[in-house]
Each structure stands twice: as C-alpha cells, then as structure tokens.
Amino acid sequence: MKxxxxxxxxxxxxxxxxxxDNSFLKMQCKQKDFFNNIDSLNDLRSQSSYNTGSISxxxxxxxxxxxxxxxxxxxxxxGSFIGKSTFSMxxxxxNYFSENKCEIYCCDHSNEIKFPKLTKTKIKQFHKTTxxxxxxxxxxxxxxxxxxxxxxxxxDDCLILKNKISEDTLFLIDDFEGNEKGVVNLFSLxxxxxxxxxxxxxxxxxxNEIAEKYNLLEKSTTAVILPIKLLRITNQ
Numbered sequence: 163m164k165x166x167x168x169x170x171x172x173x174x175x176x177x178x179x180x181x182x183d184n185s186f187l188k189m190q191c192k193q194k195d196f197f198n199n200i201d202s203l204n205d206l207r208s209q210s211s212y213n214t215g216s217i218s219x220x221x222x223x224x225x226x227x228x229x230x231x232x233x234x235x236x237x238x239x240x241g242s243f244i245g246k247s248t249f250s251m252x253x254x255x256x257n258y259f260s261e262n263k264c265e266i267y268c269c270d271h272s273n274e275i276k277f278p279k280l281t282k283t284k285i286k287q288f289h290k291t292t293x294x295x296x297x298x299x300x301x302x303x304x305x306x307x308x309x310x311x312x313x314x315x316x317x318d319d320c321l322i323l324k325n326k327i328s329e330d331t332l333f334l335i336d337d338f339e340g341n342e343k344g345v346v347n348l349f350s351l352x353x354x355x356x357x358x359x360x361x362x363x364x365x366x367x368x369x370n371e372i373a374e375k376y377n378l379l380e381k382s383t384t385a386v387i388l389p390i391k392l393l394r395i396t397n398q
Contacts, residue, residue: 173393174366177386178224182376185227189257193377196226196253199280206244212272216243217312217336218380220373222250225310225334228386229254232332234308235264238300240293241313242268245277247336251310252283259283269296271313294318300326312336314343320354327356330389338367338385351387362387 189196200222207213217225229237229251237255242248248268255264265284274289288296294316300306306326311333333351338344348364351357365386373379 170364171366173363175369175372177365177388178368178372181224181227181231182372184231185223186376189226189230193223196223199253200246200249203244203246203249206275206277209275210244210273214243214272217246217250217384218382220368220378220380221336221382221384222246223376223378224368224382224384225250226254228332228334229308230258232308232392233258234332236304236306237264237266237308237310238297238306239266239268239310239312240296240315240319241311241336242270242287243273243312244275247310247312248277248285249280251308252281252285255283256281267296267300269293269313292316294322297322297326305331307331308334310334310336311344311347315347315350317350317354320350320356323356324354329361329391332389332392333357333387335385335387337383339383342383344383344385348385348387357387361391362389363393364388 197219200219225247237251239248248266251266265286267286267288269288269291271290271292277285277287288299293313297319304326305328307328307330309331335344335347365388367383367385370381373382
C-alpha cells in the first residue's frame with residue numbers, strides 16, 4: 163500500500179494552529195494587555211550596555227502560546243536582553259500555575275539589565291554571564307524541560323546540557339532562517355547528539371497566511387524542535 167508522507171512543513175501548519183487555537187480560546191481577552199506589558203519593556207533599553215534588536219510582537223505571542231500549551235516547570239533562556247521573551251514565558255506560567263511552580267533561568271552576556279517584578283513566576287537572571295557559565299551554576303540534578311535559544315550555543319553548552327535535559331525537552335529557536343544563528347544552533351544540537359532526526363522534528367516559523375488569521379501581523383523567525391514522542395494521532 164502507498165503511504166501518506168507528512169513532512170515538517172505539513173506538521174508545522176498543524177502545530178501552530180493547535181498552539182494558537184489553544185491560546186486564543188483561553189487568553190484572547192488578555193491579548194491587548196499582554197502586548198502592552200511586553201512593549202513596556204522597551205524602557206529597559208536605557209540600562210543596556212549593548213543595545214540590540216528584540217523580538218517581534220508575533221514572536222512574543224508564539225513564545226507565550228507555546229509555553230501556555232506545554233506548561234514547563236524548568237525553563238532556561240540564552241539571550242534575554244530586555245526580557246520580552248522571558249516575560250512572554252513568565253506570563254504564560256502565571257496562567258497555568260496557581261502557585262510559583264515554574265522557574266526561569268536566563269542570561270545575557272553583554273548586559274546587566276535588572277528586570278522589574280511583573281509576574282509571580284520566579285525569574286533568575288545571570289547578568290553579563292555566558293550561557294556556559296549559567297548552565298554550570300544550575301543545580302546539579304535539575305531537569306530542564308523548555309529551552310529558549312536567542313543566543314548562539316557554545317560547544318561546552320551542549321556537553322553540559324546532556325545531563326540536564328530529558329527526552330521530553332522542547333527547544334524554541336529564534337532567528338531560524340538562512341545562515342542565521344537559529345539554524346547554526348539546530349546543527350549544534352544535532353552534531354552534539356542532544357537531538358536527532360529520529361527522535362525530534364523541526365517546526366518551522368509561522369507562515370504569514372496563518373499568522374494573519376490570529377491578528378499577528380509582524381514576522382516571526384521562531385522555530386520549535388519538538389520531541390516526536392509528544393505527538394499523538396487521535397480520533398478527535
């Protein structure tokens with residue numbers, strides 16, 4: 163019999179629809195407040211030693227929606243800058259945990275911007291700290307189930323992470339286009355055997371035609387590295 167082949171692009175369409183349907187069903191009424199809160203973080207640029215770009219509003223909502231869907235408890239972020247992606251995850255965690263059960267650890271190699279206390283979710287900042295230095299300082303037995311990469315992975319990062327992730331760990335990767343750092347990070351994960359083509363699939367950045375249906379008008383270059391074991395074919 164001939165098989166039906168589903169590639170990563172097909173799956174990406176389904177993935178983002180499921181993720182965005184979930185967040186719009188539960189949180190659409192709070193979307194305006196979410197964007198206002200995220201935009202307010204632009205004021206933190208005045209504290210920066212190295213002022214660089216930040217994520218789009220669409221990317222912020224995608225990070226928020228993905229976090230809301232998978233409900234991680236231990237999150238690390240490489241490249242936090244003014245905290246738009248950090249707080250996108252923290253706001254989501256506030257909505258799925260009634261108590262402070264989620265912890266976010268983030269680092270910025272170039273800055274020491276102090277984030278305001280905006281959420282119940284615990285955020286541990288590592289100022290002017292490399293990703294390798296941050297990961298080394300995490301508790302020995304921690305298992306990270308959600309990793310946001312908005313900075314380039316170092317070789318030593320992958321070696322240390324092997325003992326701190328599980329087969330369920332999900333990766334969000336920014337700047338996933340062309341030869342940008344997101345694509346480089348994917349190959350670093352593969353070459354270090356943190357993920358493999360047999361156990362993980364790439365969810366490509368959201369297509370504009372899908373984004374517009376959810377009132378997301380800015381471009382996003384965020385991809386997701388999804389463990390295949392988190393996929394299930396159901397009757398409904």
